[in-house]
Amino acid sequence: MRYSKYFLPTLREVPTEAEVVSHQLMLRSGMIRRVAAGIYELLPLGVRVIRKVEAIVREEMDRAGAMEILMPTVLPAELWQETGRWDFYGKELLRLKDRNGREFCLGPTHEEVVTDLVRREVRSYRQLPFNLYQIQTKFRDEIRPRFGLMRGREFTMKDAYSFDADRAGAEKSYRAMHEAYTAIFRRCGLKFRAVEADSGKIGGNLSHEFMVLADTGEDRVVSCLECEYAANLEMAALAPPPKGAPSGGIPRKEGEKESSEGGRYPIEVKTPGMRTVEEVTKFLGVSARRLVKTIVFNGDRGPVAVLVRGDHEVNPAKVRRLAEDDTLEIADPDIVERVTGAPVGFAGPVGLAIPVFADHAVAGMSHFVTGGNAADIHLTEVDLVDFEVEAFGDLREAAPGDPCPKCGGKLDFLRGIEVGHIFYLGTKYSGSMKAHFLDEAGAEKPIEMGCYGIGVGRTAAAAIEQNHDDKGIIWPLPIAPFQVILLSLDPGKKDVHSVAEKIYRDLTSAGIEVLFDDREERPGVKFNDADLIGIPLRITVGERGLKEKMVEFRERATGCESKVPVERAAEAVKEFLGKME
RNA sequence: CGGGAUGUAGCGCAGCUUGGUAGCGCGCAUGGUUCGGGACCAUGAGGCCGCGAGUUCAAAUCUCGCCAUCCCGACCA
Structure with missing residues (x-):
């Protein structure tokens, strides 16, 4: 491809709309342009990258035995009403009406559609198992689209759905997809982790997220330094600490409410305006480990209180699981006030009328500090005997170490x-949509399902987040829009021109993807554009090198330069690309 | 949806406080000189100043309404 003929509008300056590097670099390198919030055009360079990712995805899905299909983007309301998601999915579902007033939506995901397809065709266990996938445009009317292709409203997604006769089969299908995904991201040249994840609203109870590692990533992942364990922070389980002596000494016994000096336990102390753990510990001169934080949650079944050690953070997802209420959220200040009788910052478990859940770490504490459920009051010398705990469990967020x-x-x-x-x-969709089959014994059963998604554009964006420097993108070779960029520094000079043309022809006929910068531009412009668009190998043809009958190779990722004799250029490129595979 | 901000040339911005009909840098076009890390000189094209209403002799500038975009939060592949 000749740069002079290619639609590749690069930008020198950073458009203000772009916040994150991948978005900035995609705009600057002429990959994408914005059409509306969260909706983008893909320019030629962008399409090339997306197609590369898609090709890898397709190959690995096919290799895993999945079959490609294509479902529509406009979906009838009835299917969504059948599973209840027409109402449940909320505003993210972009709804529209046709000329007859019939309701449709733009598909944000396709469980309903495939399940409908499959239930119409599958009668017998003999037809199972199989896996259908598509690479297709989805639309989710995100509350706040941002970060370019990272979180658009319209985006390309590969979604796959497996159909099995039983749970064991479904788990096998799941593992096959796990392997396929591992192969896909590895082949894309990305550093990533498969982490245990919360299966969230989609339901089911076995789930992994594939995370591309990047310092700018929004998700926090915990990963064991010694074994293969990795999990979403939400999921990261923590074993109860080993039983031992309580951290504050021997706890008081039931009914032991008076000190030897005649004072009553727990002891009330004035803590005017001390709301945060930091303020209270400083004021009382104790460490955060001696404090118990009380966090009020509210849900459909009413409020609950959660206790964690002062230096720990509560993990809402774990609270929801332990309390068995998916609707629990950290309560608003007015609810906190109603429940505790005190402004936020002075909640404590003693005397609370709502269920109290406590983190394991609290079980190992004694003589600790809590809020006093009254403005400007905290309690010291509190023990577990002073209040009732509904259940102990793993409720806190993991911390490094x-x-x-x-x-x-x-x-x-x-x-x-x-x-x-x-x-x-499992049978979440097949059950509600009656996608049934007859098993060997002639019994009617719902099909066991799994679903598997990959954000194609997001993968490209994540690749940039992970691989860039202050000059621009550094594409991993497998998803680079071109493998080689060939610079002719003086297209006006005959010798330079003819050598560059010759190398271009040789590379092209060898099947190598090369972008040939034949523009009438100054060298600096070409070098900078080449760095910006991030093609792995740059070849420079210029007068300086030609004096010694050499062209220059430079690797984008490392900056390594070398000189190669003109006649060996094409061959050397092949060697280079072979090495990088 | 709540809080904050911004809309002026393709991009980045100034002008708005104190109304007088628009400017800078980059980019673009033409000519010349340059030519190995975003050149220089000259000339030039390009703007319903987000949209609508109002105040005024006069509005980019003041007032009101609307729209769009961005940021923070809740939400999310």
């Missing part, structure tokens, strides 16, 4: 971008 739940090693924290998510669904 915490022990790994699998092997006891230390947990490390990483940041990642979720590019893929796999779920075991």
Whole structure:
């Protein structure tokens, strides 16, 4: 491809609309342009990258035995009403009406549609198992689209759905997808982790997220330094600490309410305006480990209180699981006030009338500090005997250095971008949509399903987040829009021109993807554009090199330069690309 | 949806406080000189100043309404 003829509008300056690097660089490198909030055009360079990712995805899905289909983007309301998601999905579902007033939506995901397809065709266990996938445009009317292709409203997604006769089969399908995903992201040249994940609203109870590691990632991932364990921070389990002496000494016994000096336990202390753990510990001169934080949650079944040690953070997802109420959220200040009788910052478990859940770590504490459920009052010398706990459990967020739940090693924290998510669904959709089959015994059963998604554009964006420098993108070779960029520094000079043309022809006929910068531009412009668009190998043809009958190779990722004799250029490129594979 | 901000040339911005009909840098076009890390000189094209209403002799500037975009939060592949 000749640059002079290519539609590749690069930008020198950063458009203000772009906040994150991948978005900035995609705009600057002429990959994308914005049409509306969260809706983008893909320019030629962008399309090339997306197609590369898609090709890898397609190959690995096919290899795993999945079959490609294509479902529509406009979906009838009836299917969504059948599973209840027409109402449940909320505003994210973009709804529209046709000329007859019939309701439709733009598909944000396709469980309903495939399930409908499959239930119409599958009668017998003999037709199972199989896996259908598509690479298709989805639309989700996100509350706040941002970060370019990272979180658009319209985006390209590969979604796959597996159909099995039983749970064991479904788990096998799930593992096959896990392997396929691992192969896909590895082949894309990305550093990633498959982490245990919360299966969330889609339901089911077996789920992994594939996270591309990048410091700018929005998701926090914990990963064991010693074993393979990795999990979404929400999921990262923590084993109860070993039983031992309570951290504050021997706790008081039931009914022991008076001190030897005649004072009553727990002891009320004035803490005017001291709301945060930091303020209270400083004021009272104790460490945060001696404090118990009380966090009020509210849900459909009413409020609950959660206790964690002062230096720990509560993990809402764990609270929801332990309390068995999916609707629990951290309560608003007015609810906190109603429940505790005190402004936020002075909540404590003593005398609370709502169920109290406590983190394991609290079980090992004695003579601790809590809020007093009254403005400007805290309690010291509190013990577990002073209040009732509904249940102890793992309720806090993991922190760096915490022990790994699998092997006891230390947990490390990483940041990642979720590019893929796999779920075991069970019979969630097949049940409600009556996608049944007859098993060997002639019994009618719902099909066991799994669903598996990859954000294609997001994968490209994540690749940039992970691989860039201050000059621009550094594409991993497998998803680079071109493998080689060939610069002719003086297209006006005959010798330079003819050598560059010759190398261009040789590379092209060898099947190598090369962008030939034959523009009438100054060298600096060409070097900078080449760095910006991030093609892995740059070849420079210029007078300076030609004096010695050499052209220059430069690797984008490392900056390594070398001189190669003109006549060996094409061959050397092949060697270079072979080495990088 | 709540809080904050911004809309002026393709991009980045100034002008708005104190009304007088628009400017800078980059980019673009033409000519010349340059030519190995975003050149220089000259000339030039390009703007219903987001949209609508109002105040005024006069509005980019003041007032009101609307729209769009961005940021923070809740939400999310």
